[in-house]
Amino acid sequence: MDENTTDRQANEPHPTRRRALMLGAATASVVISIRPALAQTSASVLTCEIPVPDAGRAGMYVAADGSLVPNGTKDAFPGATKPFKAEDVRTALNGGTLPGTTYEQSRAYTAYIRRLQHGTAGFTCFASLQMPRG
Amino acid sequence: MATLYRAASPDSLIVAPVDLLTAIYHRASGQTHLMASPAPEILDALAEAPLDAAALLAKLRADYDLVDADPAVLAARLDELVETGLVERR
């Protein structure tokens, strides 16, 4: 890498010698966009919790695929009585089981957590578990 | 009329070749992109003026020894750049 980054204009004269170029495979990706690692260190600066489901939708059941369904829906699970700790979720995401749940129930809750989105309670906490660490 | 592809103006980019990859900071979006060939070359080819896909392919052929001049693959590359906002369809 250059010691000093330069503006593109100054940086790239047109090639004097023809350089080989490959467009590559249609399915491959050639651009990585850096996303904010907002919560990346939050796991280390803070302990956080994830409610299943979030309070705005308390009372709904969690289906096997993690979607929320009306309470009483067959084969779906009632929400967890207590929020899960980040560490427990981390273990579950790596194949473990959430505390106080059956295997299927844990799978459903984990699926719910994976579907969390910005603005939903638990999202920031989940995001902090997702960031590549290293 | 064929779709034109317009790249972010060169003075809105800071380009830092890292190794095989190139880091690009886009001033307009505040985003950093790390890209492999041929993405930097495509941005470069579009720097002077917007081109449609066929003209872009021709320009890349003229400037480089293009190993696989496949329009479908070029379209995929352009889609990716459009997604980042570095290239705009017009």
Added chain:
Amino acid sequence: MGVALDGHLLARALADPASVATLDSAGWQALLTMARAELLSATLAHRLDGIAKPVAAQRFLDDAKASCAQGRLVALWEVEMARRALGDLGVPVVLLKGSAFIAAGLAAGQGRFVGDLDILVPRAELDRVEAALLGAGWEWVKPDPYDDAYYRRWMHELPPLIHRERDRMIDVHHTILPLTARPTPDADALIADSIALPNGLHMLNSDDMICHAAAHLFADGDLSGGMRNLWDIHRLVDDFGIAGLAERARRHGLASAVRRALRLSHALYDTQLPDGWARSGSDDDLYLRRLTARDGWGRQTRPITRLAFYVRSHWLRMPPLMLARHLWTKWRKQAG
């Protein structure tokens, strides 16, 4: 220190920057902490340019400016991405609030932190706008059927959308107040009389911007963030004057909201008032108590006052029977 330790400290510094000369270090600390909590730290930084201040305060404010400048860049980029997604529909797209201020380079945009992107489009075009956004990478935030139905039936906007790559929200409005609220602004006039920006998007005209800010403050919210809202109004009045404002406010059914907003802005920031508007409303003092309920630790204070305004905000948005239904549905979900 001799300065009341509530939001008036911040208001005074914004309205009269020279007043900070009397602050000791505790006063500075309280001022800066309050400004940050009210999202006015970068605004304060710009206002205090060129005023002597302790090194640590200068550094704090420089950081706030830099942070705001980056936020501005991101907000403008969201505007640009919305333009790319919607530009070909042939639909007027009107930027609202902070995005409009910064896109148009208004004084109200100086130091303004901008959150979500808010746009206004004709109600008849909502479906096309929605489809275009979904096609360009925006997704629904909440897949909840009750909330969704509620929004579509009663609100003045689509349920919020978020961009899957950029993590930024967009609120698509078709008018500036919920359909359940009592004033019914003239949405067609808002769009018809909007002003085109160089990039092809629009912003409300200045009177409508003030009407919108006032409507948002009194008819739609519990006054949290009100100091910033009133500062927006103060700057807009400063920039554009108040010549046609009263007339325009009447047309939208917002005459009393706009009068109150200006009276409060006058009380906090010394905003100029049209003749005959100065007489204070009976409960202006209560509003001021709510607006300035912030202490030097950045905490909200006066919980009872705040609760009263919170209840009021729901009351205003919904007719009583509907409010009951809304609270009942929410309660049922809590109770499971």
Added chain:
Amino acid sequence: MRHVFSVAIGPVGFRVGSDWRGPVAALERLYASYPKPQDGIADFTVRLFADRPWRRFFRPKVMIGGDFVLPEAAPLSLEHGLLAAEMAMNLQMALGQRRYLLLHASAVERDGKALVMTGLSGAGKSTLAALLMTRGWRLMGDEFALLDPETGLIHAFPRLISLKNEAIAVMEAAATGGTFGPLLAETPKGAIRHLVPDTRSVAAMFEPARPALILFPTFGHEAATREVAPSEVFVRLTQASTNYVALAERGFTALTRLVAGTPARAIDYPDTESAIAQVEALWASL
């Protein structure tokens, strides 16, 4: 607030308000040798409070507040009040720092040059930094390294060293005569004990250093050292920074400059003694 404490840690000033005396008393003891914020004005405010008035007394729970908060923070018990204060200060840095590029890394200095270590929690970057401190290096920080976009220098942020689980006994043996905080058992992160950085590290906290080596340590394997491709270093550091994106162009310039000018290595180590030897060997070969 009832109880107040303030401190400067490197270039950053903090103010901590607490509903209880306990956490503030612990901070006063452990940060006794630290200066106060410049001009008496802190960059960040932290609040430790009870979410309900009776929670001050009855099964007290410490809520974490401040200028910047994450909505899902879990409260801590009052016995862990010191940890709550430390986490809250870190959180202000993670979410609010805008002057320096914040790297989630430990850093030590020798001869005016900085060694920056970043990696997974559990990789031992904190313990390694603390051990190096006992062997002639100056500790710049065990959690965050601050990269100055203007100068390219690393600024120190030598907060209390946060020792977890096995690292506690290791450092109790290595830092004899060191000042330790109380042992906090069964916190959400396991056992924690804080160690005050040594006198020299605290005294030199305002002296920045030029970055000379970036290290990615991994614990639990046979000793090995690898080069790391610059693009990988770049991406890993963007992900080890909470404010890279927020610093916009300054962040990009600072990071590309750091990556271009600083060698980087990954080391695997089976135990801390080997790690120290590997670090010293690498340092000598620069």
